[in-house]
Amino acid sequence: MTLSVATADVLPGASLSLLWPRARSRLVAAVAPSPADVAMARYAGGDDAAFADVYDLLAPRLLRYLIRQTRNEAQAEDLVQKTLLRMHRARGRFLPGAAVLPWAMAIARRLLIDDLRSRKEERQARSLDDEPHVDPPDRGPSAADLVAASELAGRIERELARLPTAQREAFELVKREELSLAEAAAVLGTTVTAVKLRAHRAYQALRLALGDLAEGATDRGPLESGGES
């Protein structure tokens, strides 16, 4: 996750109406196969070398998603490895023309749920005092920017963690992982309407919780544009 995504996605001043046109455009874009889809199709067809491409294209996104879910980098790395191995094992069942990212996300989510269950963590215990994970920005912001960004990202993460799981998952898949509404619905095993509703409620809850940042955000312009990747 980059700081810019984290801040731009949940800044209270942002227009809610921006969410759905973007989702719609992603839905249209999803019709064309992504490089990961093409690589996975090649791998399913027997091109063993294509798995390295699949790894390069999917592993970083999976890791980012799982770190946010687990707050534990080692656990997330382990789950990414398991997810990719499951995809390798099931490669012969990959449909030509199918989107690989929602499939990978669904597998990762399933493995995560199993992992949490096996650790007897039905709900992830996230203390408000926990140190949030923050990806380093790509460009070199000042120390003050870094501190402010870290505080902001930490607060956003804490507010996200306080949301109901269903809302948080919908929000993260749609807004952060940029899955289409249909893809997110498929990953979560629910309807597009339900995903819309959950993401909307999450967005509203974040707006409410981070309301005091609305004015501050204008003073911290560099944070919003910094760290773009």
Place this chain on the structure above:
Amino acid sequence: MSTPQERKARVLDAVRRVPSPTRREVRRGDLGILLAAVVASLVVFAAVGGIRVGSRPLPLIVGSGAAWGAIAAAVTALALFRGHSMLGAPRAWLLGGALAIAPLLALTWACLPVPSGDAATPHAFGPDAVCFAVTIALAAGPLYALVRARSEGDPVRPVWTGAALGAASGAWGAVLIDLHCDRVDVAHVLLGHVAPVLLLTAVGAVWARAALTVRDT
């Protein structure tokens, strides 16, 4: 903490050590098992006596066979359909396929021109149990083939997919037992021919929980 390069090398090494079948190999294997399952069902069907007309009018045999066959084909297509998604059919479809088939079979039977009087024919428990068991035997092969064809292929809703696959195989078993059994009383048809579909739906759901999902085993 390992570096990204180390993580990638580890995964690629694991992939090299445990080869997996390609799409073509999977399709070939699935087709072979499906053919074997069909043959196994037909062998069981022939072993129990094949088609028996008995006192049934021909339109009833043809009508019930065609109607139930159409239902079985529809639910099979529905259970296996994935479109261009790796995440399975929509939940509503699977729910419909899993839960509506047995009532639909019963309703179809009720709409057929069954000879009057037979509905009141008393029957012992025996014939119902025999038809129940034969229906299960006829459907077992197709259920195995269908579940295998979707193995590790449903990370989102494996239970409902399995239930739909169970209902589909049960419906094919019901088609065959209906061709074989010449009893036409409603109670027997419900207990011996339709009730196994419910059991197979449940078996499919339980089995799929282990076979279709992508679990950390």
